[in-house]
Amino acid sequence: MSSNESSSTPVKSTGLHVGAIKPGVAKKDPILVADGVHRQFGGLVAVDVEHVEIPRNAITALIGPNGAGKTTFFNLLTGFDQPDRGAWSFNGNSLAKLSAFKVARRGLIRTFQLTKALGLLTVMDNMKLGSTEQTGEKLSASLFPFLWKKQEIEIEAKALEILTRFKLDTKRDDFAASLSGGQRKLLEMARALMTNPELVMLDEPMAGVNPALTQSLLDHILNLKKDGMTVLFVEHDMQMVRHIADWVIVMAEGKVVAEGAPDEVMKNPAVIDAYLGSHQDIDLGAVTGRITLPKISKEK
Amino acid sequence: MDFLAIFNSSISFILAPTTIAYALATLGLAVHFGFGGLLNMGMAGFMALGAYGYAIGVLTFGLPWYFAAFVGIGASVVFALILGIPTLRLRGDYLAIVTIAAAEIVRLLLLSSAFGGITGSADGLSGFNGPGGTITNPTVGAGGFNESNPIPPGDYGFVPFLDNERTWYLRIVGIIILTLAIFLVWRLVNSPWGRVIKGIREDEDAVRSLGKNVFAYKMQALIIGGVLGALGGLMLAFSTNVNSSVYVTSLTFFLWTALLLGGAATVFGPLAGSIIFWVLQAFLGLLFPALADAGLMPFTTIQAAQIKYIIVGFALVLLVVYRPQGLFGNKKELTFVK
Numbered sequence: 071m072s073s074n075e076s077s078s079t080p081v082k083s084t085g086l087h088v089g090a091i092k093p094g095v096a097k098k099d100p101i102l103v104a105d106g107v108h109r110q111f112g113g114l115v116a117v118d119v120e121h122v123e124i125p126r127n128a129i130t131a132l133i134g135p136n137g138a139g140k141t142t143f144f145n146l147l148t149g150f151d152q153p154d155r156g157a158w159s160f161n162g163n164s165l166a167k168l169s170a171f172k173v174a175r176r177g178l179i180r181t182f183q184l185t186k187a188l189g190l191l192t193v194m195d196n197m198k199l200g201s202t203e204q205t206g207e208k209l210s211a212s213l214f215p216f217l218w219k220k221q222e223i224e225i226e227a228k229a230l231e232i233l234t235r236f237k238l239d240t241k242r243d244d245f246a247a248s249l250s251g252g253q254r255k256l257l258e259m260a261r262a263l264m265t266n267p268e269l270v271m272l273d274e275p276m277a278g279v280n281p282a283l284t285q286s287l288l289d290h291i292l293n294l295k296k297d298g299m300t301v302l303f304v305e306h307d308m309q310m311v312r313h314i315a316d317w318v319i320v321m322a323e324g325k326v327v328a329e330g331a332p333d334e335v336m337k338n339p340a341v342i343d344a345y346l347g348s349h350q351d352i353d354l355g356a357v358t359g360r361i362t363l364p365k366i367s368k369e370k
Numbered sequence: 371m372d373f374l375a376i377f378n379s380s381i382s383f384i385l386a387p388t389t390i391a392y393a394l395a396t397l398g399l400a401v402h403f404g405f406g407g408l409l410n411m412g413m414a415g416f417m418a419l420g421a422y423g424y425a426i427g428v429l430t431f432g433l434p435w436y437f438a439a440f441v442g443i444g445a446s447v448v449f450a451l452i453l454g455i456p457t458l459r460l461r462g463d464y465l466a467i468v469t470i471a472a473a474e475i476v477r478l479l480l481l482s483s484a485f486g487g488i489t490g491s492a493d494g495l496s497g498f499n500g501p502g503g504t505i506t507n508p509t510v511g512a513g514g515f516n517e518s519n520p521i522p523p524g525d526y527g528f529v530p531f532l533d534n535e536r537t538w539y540l541r542i543v544g545i546i547i548l549t550l551a552i553f554l555v556w557r558l559v560n561s562p563w564g565r566v567i568k569g570i571r572e573d574e575d576a577v578r579s580l581g582k583n584v585f586a587y588k589m590q591a592l593i594i595g596g597v598l599g600a601l602g603g604l605m606l607a608f609s610t611n612v613n614s615s616v617y618v619t620s621l622t623f624f625l626w627t628a629l630l631l632g633g634a635a636t637v638f639g640p641l642a643g644s645i646i647f648w649v650l651q652a653f654l655g656l657l658f659p660a661l662a663d664a665g666l667m668p669f670t671t672i673q674a675a676q677i678k679y680i681i682v683g684f685a686l687v688l689l690v691v692y693r694p695q696g697l698f699g700n701k702k703e704l705t706f707v708k
Binding site: 148172179180181182190191198199206207209212213215218222258261262 | 590
């Protein structure tokens with residue numbers, strides 16, 4: 071498999087930060103900057119991020135124990151939830167108070183922890199839906215096929231190309247509901263690509279996916295970076311994080327507690343304390359995370 | 371027992387104005403629920419607004435019938451906006467609760483004697499189709515829908531479709547409106563717009579995450595379905611007087627029965643469902659009293675006439691359990707069960 075080659079030698083981006091590494095360290099070229107983002111549910115402070123920057127054209131992993139506020143932070147950044155206070159900007163433009171669909175139109179696309187494939191639409195329709203600025207999606211234009219037929223053909227060609235890359239092309243006319251859990255994850259990621267995103271935010275892309283498929287998912291994530299996109303992902307599988315992430319941000323109790331290159335971060339005592347577990351062998355070089363850490367191996 | 375009469379009478383419902391009215395409103399429900407996933411339990415309210423808007427347009431404002439028809443349609447659009455703005459941001463079930471309540475509010479306002487001068491209160495409105503007008507104002511309704519009829523007076527057709535020029539005109543107008551509506555809906559749901567709407571039915575957050583303005587799409591679907599409901603109400607008003615006792619919640623449920631019968635996410639299902647619903651209703655409604663009359667059933671004639679509702683309810687349960695996609699729905703596309 072040609073993909074083995076690329077996944078076994080991911081090209082790590084280094085030198086992403088400016089100055090000494092600490093939580094909230096400045097990046098050379100940040101794509102997303104968040105400041106004082108605070109979200110409280112009743113008495114629980116779910117997210118309280120002072121400052122964090124996501125480096126451009128790199129793969130950043132967001133890790134942390136269950137309930138650390140990772141998904142809530144994702145929701146806040148993408149407009150699916152509104153914070154109590156805070157500001158954040160994408161490419162220098164503020165995204166605060168923007169609704170989710172407007173955030174998506176700026177080029178910040180997310181996937182969901184619980185995969186959202188549109189079950190009663192075909193795989194192809196799922197893909198086509200991802201395409202932006204379709205004339206035929208306007209109510210008035212939709213009645214006149216000659217206005218959108220040409221665009222539709224182009225979209226279909228593009229969708230087919232991406233589906234082929236994700237090895238879903240044979241499923242194009244099946245309902246998405248008939249796909250397996252892992253294939254739905256692939257479809258969701260493929261659909262996100264249809265929007266030509268700049269920043270792809272993946273919420274647990276590996277959860278519930280078998281090892282062979284994990285391999286191909288990894289390749290797809292690495293390819294995103296190769297194609298000039300920025301990736302931010304939440305993941306509990308430390309092997310994966312170590313393998314593909316250029317930068318790791320650790321959250322605990324709503325705060326960013328550590329940042330750094332994967333190998334450095336995992337040696338950080340605060341991270342071991344909050345997440346990896348204090349009994350964990352500090353030398354994580356030969357980690358088979360799941361075996362030694364059954365408690366944190368997978369969320370849900 | 372005259373089986374032929376019962377049979378003919380039932381078959382005549384295939385092309386009855388009422389059936390066409392139901393088909394239009396059910397098509398509206400298909401847009402709402404079948405394609406858009408919007409649980410509208412208040413279609414009767416949209417129909418009432420269509421019918422009353424038209425009648426009041428003629429009687430109170432003295433508009434020609436075709437302009438008055440737009441009053442009814444306009445009223446349904448406003449109703450959709452009022453319903454949609456607060457509820458479409460919420461989850462689907464809330465829309466169901468709000469629409470059922472809103473439709474009742476509409477009906478009770480039309481029934482209320484406070485607006486009796488305009489709505490006719492419990493008596494409803496009549497004479498708006500002209501000619502002749504009302505007793506108090508004989509000129510009202512002149513030049514109305516009936517007078518626009520180009521068909522010379524007389525009976526046309528053959529049994530069971532033997533009717534006077536008025537019924538035939540109504541039928542032809544109804545079929546034209548219905549054909550246009552079905553074509554329009556077919557065109558819409560098979561376009562990229564329809565794809566977005568169906569995506570929203572499946573999971574609106576996923577569609578939102580792809581940069582589509584979900585709220586706007588849901589509002590458009592609510593309005594389009596609502597206008598189709600109003601057209602159904604218009605058809606009823608063209609054929610007879612309007613009265614608030616017609617636009618009750620059970621009317622909405624009859625529409626739902628027709629929709630589920632035909633198939634929720636289909637374009638022709640609503641028409642087929644409405645035809646089957648009405649032919650069956652008419653058949654059973656005539657058959658049971660006739661059987662009771664002949665002493666073959668242990669009920670009075672009046673009791674026997676009600677049995678059809680029990681049968682319809684029972685059929686609906688069986689349908690939802692064993693064929694949730696409806697008679698014409700794609701077997702793979704079980705809109706009901708997820």
